[in-house]
Amino acid sequence: MSSLTEHPNRITGILTPNITPVDAEGRVDEERLREYVDWLIQRGVDGLYPNGSTGEFVRFTPQERRRIVQVVVDQTAGRVPVLAGAAEANVEETIAACHAYGAMGVRAVAVVAPFYYQLSSDAVHAYFTQIARSVDVDVTLYNIPMFASPIDVETVTRLALEQPRIIGIKDSSGDLPNMLRMMAAIRPQRADFSFLTGWDASLAPMLIAGIDGGTNATSGVVPELTRAIHRSVREGSIDRAMRQQYDLLALFDAMIGLGEFPDGFRAGARARGWNLGDGR
Amino acid sequence: MSSLTEHPNRITGILTPNITPVDAEGRVDEERLREYVDWLIQRGVDGLYPNGSTGEFVRFTPQERRRIVQVVVDQTAGRVPVLAGAAEANVEETIAACHAYGAMGVRAVAVVAPFYYQLSSDAVHAYFTQIARSVDVDVTLYNIPMFASPIDVETVTRLALEQPRIIGIKDSSGDLPNMLRMMAAIRPQRADFSFLTGWDASLAPMLIAGIDGGTNATSGVVPELTRAIHRSVREGSIDRAMRQQYDLLALFDAMIGLGEFPDGFRAGARARGWNLGDGR
Amino acid sequence: MSSLTEHPNRITGILTPNITPVDAEGRVDEERLREYVDWLIQRGVDGLYPNGSTGEFVRFTPQERRRIVQVVVDQTAGRVPVLAGAAEANVEETIAACHAYGAMGVRAVAVVAPFYYQLSSDAVHAYFTQIARSVDVDVTLYNIPMFASPIDVETVTRLALEQPRIIGIKDSSGDLPNMLRMMAAIRPQRADFSFLTGWDASLAPMLIAGIDGGTNATSGVVPELTRAIHRSVREGSIDRAMRQQYDLLALFDAMIGLGEFPDGFRAGARARGWNLGDGR
Amino acid sequence: MSSLTEHPNRITGILTPNITPVDAEGRVDEERLREYVDWLIQRGVDGLYPNGSTGEFVRFTPQERRRIVQVVVDQTAGRVPVLAGAAEANVEETIAACHAYGAMGVRAVAVVAPFYYQLSSDAVHAYFTQIARSVDVDVTLYNIPMFASPIDVETVTRLALEQPRIIGIKDSSGDLPNMLRMMAAIRPQRADFSFLTGWDASLAPMLIAGIDGGTNATSGVVPELTRAIHRSVREGSIDRAMRQQYDLLALFDAMIGLGEFPDGFRAGARARGWNLGDGR
Structure with missing residues (x-):
């Protein structure tokens, strides 16, 4: 596709931001989590994202949170890479979580920008700079402006060019032109940098436009379909990818519109036979 | 591409929402407008959109506004279709403008939802219903939520299925998933309905996703490039289309970021040798 | 109250942004407009704002629009000042309207910032500067960021200090702290500058905080009540003003929530015996 | 003032949402916190809000967070009431924190709506209902739509009328009409319910309009001034309150505009001789 030549270090494919199974008392259901991880890998997901x-x-x-990552890493057992969400209450604790997850053997951590307070671009840049300088594990930026301080295109670009430890972005804004802007600015100088979308509604168009993969909630419910979209695009079957995207979009709209996020995805998993509990 | 089989009545390709040339006193410069229309057609635009x-x-x-459309229709002389912006201060005058432009021989009119006041979906639906029932010319909806009351996906769908006179949508929101939602809902029942994007930053991905064309400000400055993107996609040359999209995006970002819209596009035209004046 | 000593030139009290009566064919109903103006003046409004x-x-x-102002000025016959909305499609026509309304004898014109396009602060400043330098009539700025380009606090302050022809602001944002900021910045140097609110929901608190008056849609329905609030505050009867404000708020919420703006205010007028038609 | 007769149980006056002092290593500086609490009480604040x-x-x-409340309660030693922020990661832990703070002897807890995810009104209602039914301590709702899911007027009203344990709202939206709407809906049935504003920019107008008090960041820097505003309004000295409000507004604007929130308030405290550290 229209990306530059792919680089072997890039994170590619569809990684599942998995629902956390809980039991009737709301406790993490580790047994169920292990079974669910197995099912996802058997259905072809390219990675896990607890x-x-x-x-x-x-x-x-x-x-x-530590325990959840430990269980996923343990159960995955190297079959697919693990991308571990590592955001904690402040920068020191986030760094400590990065250390812990690195030691567990994750492929990389994913760190969302600080939330609650809406930080300026400079403060976001300072936050990720401090993390990147302090850790021994690869870091992906997680941009989700709906919920957290935005990491804008310029800040992503600065961080990518300044910090080799930062090796990718997971962008859940769904803004395709911004993806193009970031790829144009970063790829010529960082062939190893990964671009992943968290917005399922435009997965196929994003992949066709040249991104590396996605971390998509729908992949926890219909991993066969998200895998198929990724494989269709990789093979150059654009028409097929778009037909599959229409199916994915209908499922995504149904699940995102049901109750409070991520209730609809729990309901979707239930329809596939997975009782993952009611969530927190 | 992934659209259903194309329908001969659809408006397709790249139509130029042309800048209105003005002289030093701010009057419409009809002579310049005629020359500019000729240049655009010679450079391969598929239609004009005054x-x-x-x-x-x-x-x-x-x-x-009447005179501008008259000049464009006259100069175009049937070489390409004309889509005439017909929004006026209220519904009665908009209908009158539609009649006038229909009589001039335009392919269709384009009507933006009422602006200044932010209308509800029901009021937007009522507005377009009254127009569609009153006119003898084909109507395209013009959705530009940045500037006017939004025409949401459900309203577009209702109008498309209820009113045969409404034959397309020009969407400048840049929301690709919404384009997919509209195509999924409308195309099975209205094969003649056209989907056009006004958001140049995602022109190629939108075309690849199956829309029919675009009405793009950049086409008034680099008509060769927007034409090339459309032709690349039509031929299935996805990689080439995406490479061209990166060029278009850089130009679009430069022009949209310069002064007040559409100053940057006037500056762009000037760089191509067209002094179209300073605008109003 | 907490304003500095009042200045005789300031526009004060409650001016009614009057509904435009239309007949069954949607034409301006001049006869009804004249009767309605008389009723409003008899009920104690301090000015008209067509x-x-x-x-x-x-x-x-x-x-x-010209005719509407002419009728209101003629019928008012100097009993109360007239503030005439003068915004037209572009700066030249707005200036022409200002000239026309000045010649009719209005106390001042009110000019909203350009709408549809969202202009930068600098462009808004340039727009009002050109108007202020070109006209012979007093100008009030009309800030309504819900509908038009905002005129921010800094821009209002610059214009107030630079242009003696600009003699007030009608602010419909409802932002009370911004009102305080503007009064703090402008009053020490422009004792003649008027601060008027268009947001009925906080009329009494705004007046208590020291503004000069309001241009409130509710005053076209319950002129007695808006007048009473103004008089209560002027007399220092704060408790009474607040009790009246609760009544006004309930009426305002009912009318603003009914149909499309300003349908609810037409319905309110009807409840007072005024059939002003269905609007445009 | 225009509130109904005051009720002895209401929380009134100015409560300080105190900065958390930290040492050079970023640890909570308990000694400094104790000294700061003493200073605030000596300067006349009506309560503390850790x-x-x-x-x-x-x-x-x-x-x-537990330790911070413990220190503040201990140092306050009953001189003024303590309102303890009790929001935790999920409803069960928030309830546990409420129990803990109740046992420490706080006057009430303050609970912000869930953040990060943007919850619907129904989910917000369910969240607070579960808390109110589970705790033995008085609860105040904390509405700060800038940072967390909004608690809208209707939801506040429902909760106030359904749950006796919910005894007030701290609203940091700065929306004065919404305060009026809530007071109009709740006070006739809940004379003990407190209305507090967290938006310093309109403190005096809010108090004049009849609210009970404020929880204002500026009171941690200029407790004399916020106290003076409260006392001025209580005495009916409206002009004086407004003059003081202008001073407060200038200080608030300077501090809110400096760096990332709450950096400017730390700088303000430093100007008063308090080195509270650099924050987290």
Whole structure:
């Protein structure tokens, strides 16, 4: 596709921001989580992404978040890479979480910009700079302006060119032109930098436009379909990819519109036979 | 591409929302307008679209708007179709403008939703219903939520299925998933309905996703490039289309970021040798 | 109250942005307009404000707007001042309207910032500067960021200090701290500058905070009540003003929530015995 | 003032959402916190509010948040009431924090609506209902739509009328008409319900309009001034209150505009001789 030649270090394909199974008392259901990870890998997902927004990371304690990643890494057992959500209450604790996840053997961590307070671009840049300089694990930026301080195109570009430890962006804004702007600015100088979309509604067009993959909530429900879209685009079957995208869009709209996020995705998983509990 | 089989009645390709040339006193420069129309057609645009946002329609008087369309229709002389912006101060005058432009021989009119007041979806639906029932010319909806009351996906769909006179949508929101939603809902029942984007920053991805064409301000400056993108996609040369899109995006960003819209596009035209004046 | 000593030139009290009566064919009903003006004056409004947002100025033609002001000025016959909405399609025509209304004898014109396009602060400043330098009539700025390009606090302050012809602001944002900021910046140097609110929901608090008056849609329905609030505050009866404000707020919420603006105010007028037609 | 007769149980006056002092290593500086609490009480604040947004509650760990409240309660020693911010990662932990703070002897807890995810009104209602039914301490709602899911007027009203444990609202939206709407709907049935504003820019107008008090970041820097405004309004000295409000507004604008929130308030405290550290 229209990306430059791919680089072997890039994170590619569809990584699942997995729902965190909980039992009737709301505790993390580790057994179910292990079974669910197996199912996702068997259905062809290219990676796991615990502690994402779909995984309701903010509703668990720091200790629970560590345990969730540990279980996913352990169960995955190297079959696919793990991208671990590592955002904590402040920069020091985020760095500590990065260390912990690095030691567990994750492929990379994903760090959302600070939320609650809306930070300026300079403060966002300073935050990620401090993290990148302090950790021994690869870092992906996680931009989700709906929920957290935005990481704008210029800031992503600065960070990509300044910090080799920052190796990709997961962008859930759904802004395709901004993806193009970032790829135009970064790829000529960082062939190893990955561009991943978290916005399922435009997955196929984003992939056709040359991004590397996606971290998509729908892949936790219909991993066969998101995989098929990625493979269709990779093979150059654009028409087929778009037909599949229409199916994905209908499913995504149904699940995103049901109750509070991510309730609809829990309901979707239930329709596939997975009782992952009611969430937090 | 992934659109259903094309329908001969659809408006396709790249139509130029042309800048309105003005002289040093700010009057419409008809001579220059005629020359500019010739140049655009010679450079391969698939249609003209006078009285769009790029044409600053709100800054001209009703009489001037009529004259602008008349000059463009006359000069075009049937070489390419004309899509005439027909929004006036209220529904009665908009209908009168539609009649006038229909009599001049335009292919269709384009009507933006009422602006200044932010209307509800029901009021927007009522507005376009009254127009569609009153006119003898084909109507395209013009959605530009940045500037006017939005025409949401459900309203577009209702209007498309209820009113045969409404034959397309020009969407300048840049929202690709919404384009997919509209195509999914409308195309199975209205094979003649056209989907056009006014957001140049995602022209190629939109075309690849199956829309019919665009009404893009950049086409008034680099008509060769927008034409090339459309032709690349039509031929299935996706990689080439995306490479061209990167060039278009850089030009679009430069022109949209210069002064007040559409000053940057006037500057762009000047760089191509066209002194179209300073605008209103 | 907490304003500095009042200046005799300031526009004070409650001016009614009057609904434009239309007949069954949608034409301006001049006879009804004259009767309505008389009723408003008899009920104690301190001024008339034709061609405001409540008067649906954008839905009438330039010729109709002129005629509306002429009728109001003629019928008012000097009993109360007239503030005439003078915004037209571009700066030249706005200036022409200002000239026309000045010649008719209005106390001042009110000019909204350009709408449809969202202009920068500098462009808004340039627009009003050109008007202020060109006209012989007093000008009030009309800030309504819901509908038009905002005129921010800094721009209002610059214009107030630079242009003696600009003699006030009608602010419909409802932002009370911004009112305080403007009064703090302008009053020490322009004792003649008027601050008027167009946001009925905070009329009494704004008046208590020291503004000069209001241009409030509710005053076209319950002129007795808006007058009473103004008089209560002027007399220092703060508790009474606040009790009256609760009544006004309930009426305002009911009318603003009914149909499309200003339908609810037409319905309110009907409840007072005024059939002003269905609007445009 | 224009409120109904005051009720002895209402929380009134100015409560300080205190900055959390930290040492050079970023640890909570308990000694400094105790000294600062003493100073604030000596300067006349009517209460303390640890773990507010100014206190950067989201940047501390659950354990640190408990300790901060414990220190403030201990040092306050009953001289003024304590309102403790009690929001945690999920509803169960928030309830546990409420229990803990109740046992410490706080006057009430303050709970912000869930943040990061933007919840619907129904989900916000369910969240607070569950808390109110589970705790033995009085609860105030904390509405700050800039940072967290909004608690809209209707939801506040429902909760106030359904849950006796919910005894007030701290509203940081600055929306004065919404305050009036809530007071109109709630006070006739809940004379004990408190209305507090967290938006310093309109403190005096809000108090004049009849609210009970404020939780204002500026009171941590200029407690004399915020106290003076409250006392001026209470005494009916409206002009004086407004003159003081202009002073407060200038200070507030300077501090809110400096760096990232709440950096400017730390700088303000430093100007008063308090080195509270650099924050998290």
